[in-house]
Amino acid sequence: MSHAVHGFYVRIQEVGNTARGPSEQVTSRSTSDGSKYGSGYDDTAFCFGSVDEADCATPESRQICQVPQSRCESSSSRTSFHAFMCSSAKEWRATISIQQHSGRSVEKNITLPRHRQKDFSSDIDFGLRKFKGSTTKFGSPSIPSGYNPLEGLPLLIMESRCLATLLEKGLESNATSTASLPSQVTSLAEEKSQPLLITCPLPAERVDEKPFRKLRHAILTVYYRLFTLVIVANIIGLVFIDHRHRDNTSYVKIISSAASGNLFVAVAMRQDYIINFLCEVFAATPKSTPLRIRRILAKVFEFGGVHSSAAICSTAWFVRLAIHLTVSFENGNLRNIPVLALAYVLLLLFTAIVVFAHPKIRQKNHNTFERIHRFAGWMCSMIFWTLIVLTAKALSEAPGAEHTPIYILIRLPSFWLLSLNTIHSVVPWLRLRRWEATPEVMSPHALRLHLKANIADFYTIRISDSPLSEWHSFACFVDARPRNGSTNSVVISRAGDWTAKTIADPKPFYWTRGLPTRGVLYMSLIFRSVVLVTTGSGIGPCLNLLAMNPSTRPSVRVFWSTPNPLKTFGAEIVGNVRAADPNAVIWDTRQFGRPDMAAVTWQLLKESGAEAVFCISNPKVTKLVIYAMESRGVAAYGPIFDS
Incomplete structure (x- = not known):
């Protein structure tokens, strides 16, 4: 026989607080028909359950919702109750009394220190479910959707609509176990950690085999698909070139051009104006376009896969070039020692850049990565120019050569690709600017910088207090309330050495370079x-x-x-x-x-x-x-x- 709960009585009070009288304690009790649900609160505690309005301790009590009396009188009814303590006392005491339709009742008294809230809720839960044959479930029929910061206590505001929804669902079923109602029946500790009622549980992942799902969504993301595409294309090119008979001079030109071409792509995919151009083109897609196509186009920000793979391929082509020059030197076809030496120096620098750009190394040593990326990149550019000039000179001095070094140089694809790379490297620094900043310290963990920048929406800027040291990207948004003539703001939160230093000691100005770039x-x-x-x-x-x-x-x-x-x-x-x-x-x-x-x-x-x-x-x-x-x-x- 089912022993359904007919009513219950709960009292929450502080322990050892003689300053408060009984009138300041919060008491909630169900009526015999259980038809009214309300809440009462004061600065001692905040609780609600199945209560009568007359029993609420404060005039602020309000009725939350009505549940049909017929359902409450059903022998198979299910009742949910929640008591949320907001007291600053060191201990709490709860008295719970459960009454069945048969007239039998049981009472549970619990006293627990404040810091053991999870145990407190577990004890109440156990006390309710322990009663043999009872279908009562200890739950949380509410959504804490906010709090009142003026009260000095985390006073939660209960949403009546959600409470009514939960009670309706709870009373409709008499056979569902607690485990099958994770969104509707939770413990007190879980309620405190969930300001949103989860009525749509996260479903299982798609039915395809898990390894393939992981491969697609965790490993072969769009970023790594682009990465793989560039790698495969370069491997095909290398196989084709190595299996085609060519003389020594043409082979050196082709290998160096392939290395320069990949380097050009890697550098170009990091240029502000190229990023902005791609974003503007893809963002112009009308909303009437089928969702499937829009979903693909929105992945434009995965272009970083092209940058990283092209940089790796450029390094690989330099490895091949160094091997070929070494073999040529041993065979006597190459007599120019500076060319061979510079090729190995260049290869060493490219390898250092690639190694420190590895995600794990970059995350652990970001400042080192940034400096190597910048200064080694500049050195690579200078050494590459020297290598190209020496190569052109060596080719002009080869047996049977008919052209001058200048003539050979301007006909090398590497010359023009390296020229574009040099322009890409210089242009951002031509736009080095110093912006005035009005710092607003919002907390020890966050800083807002008000900038005189005149930047539109959805742009990211790079700022620094030491241009040759390190740069950090932040999203920029328009100032709704300007300060000292500011037009935009960035929010900086503590996430590392530089952000911690900036929050603790903000500067009156910061440097920026290049163009603001579109954000995701x-x-x-x-x-x-x-x-x-x-x-x-x-x-x-x-x-x-x-x-x-x-x-x-x-x-x-x-x-x-x-x-x-x-x-x-x-x-x-x-x-x-x-x-x-x-x-x-x-x-x-x-x-x-x-x-x-x-x-x-x-x-x-x-x-x-x-x-x-x-x-x-x-x-x-x-x-x-x-x-x-x-x-x-x-x-x-x-x-x-x-x-």
Whole structure:
């Protein structure tokens, strides 16, 4: 026989606090028919359950929703109850009384220190489910959607619509186990860490075999598909050249041209104007274009795969050139020792650049990577010029040569490719500028720089306080409230030595070079609706999209996970997020702990019916969210972190 719960009585109070009288304690009790659900709160505790309005301890009590009396009287009914303590006391005491239709009741008293909240909830859960034959489930019928920062306590605001939805679902079923209701029946500790009710659990990944799914979405991403395509094309070229009979002179020209060509592609794919051109072309795609095509075009930011693979192939061609020159020297066909020596020096520098650009080495030694990339790159350019000139001179002195060194030089493909590379290297430094900055320290972990820059939306800038040392990229957004004539802002959060130093000691000006480049969120404009997922200062790039006129941008749902959003980033930024998406999920990790990024993203995706997900976060979270979405058939995009 089923012993369903007829009513229950709960009292939450502080332990050892003599300053408060009984009237200041929060008491919640069910009526006999269990038809009313309400909440009461004061500065001691905040709880709600099945209560009578007359039993609430404060006048702020309000009715949340009605549940049909007939359902509550059913012998197979299911009741959910949640008590959320916001007290600053060192201990809590909870008294729970459960009454069955048969008249039998059981009472549970619990006292626990504040720091053991998870155990506290587990004890209550055990106390309810322990009662033999009871179908009661201890759960969380609410969504904490925000908090009142003026109260001094993390006072959660309960959404009546979601409470009613949960109670309706809970009362409709009498046979579902707790394990099968992970979104509706959770412990107290889980409720505190979930400001969003997950009604659409993350489904299983697509039904194809797991190794192939991993291969497609985790290994062979668009970035690595482009990477592989360039590598394969160069391998085919090398095989073709090596198996074709050529004399020594023409072979050297072809090998050096192949090395120069790959180097040109690698450098070109990092130029601001080329990046902006590609983005403008792809972002012009009309929304009427089939979604499948738009999903592919939005991957334009994976072009970094071409840069890295071309650089590796250029190094490989130099290896082949060095081997050929060495063999020629041993055979007596090459007598020019400086040419051979410079070829090996150049090969050594290229190898150092490639090795330190490896993702793991780059992440651990980013400053070293950046300096080697810059200074070794400049040295490579100078040595390459010297090598080409000496090669042209050597070819003009070869037996049977009929042309001058200048004539041979200007007919070498390497000469023109290297000329373009040199221009690409010099032009960004011709645009070196010093911008005035008005620092706004938002917290010990975040800084906002107000800049006089006149930059449009969706651009990223590189700034530095020491131009020859290191550069850092930040998304730039338009200042809604200018300071000292500022036009744009960047948000810097503590993520390393340079950011920590900048937050602690901001400068009145910063250097920038090159053109501002389009950011990944620019491609969100080709979609009708998107979900923005971000953590920490990643909200900065998102502000460009959120500040747009709703009629010109896609509809947006926002999921922002960050510690102490108001304290860290200020009311203005939080207000901007709320203005663009009133139902934005702003997850305070100090209060709720770290969220399940994939689960919350999926929930917002299903609620909004969005066409794509854009994640702006650190590499770990970005890869996690993108894989979780793409492996379930959802278009997802984010930074590629390859520089």
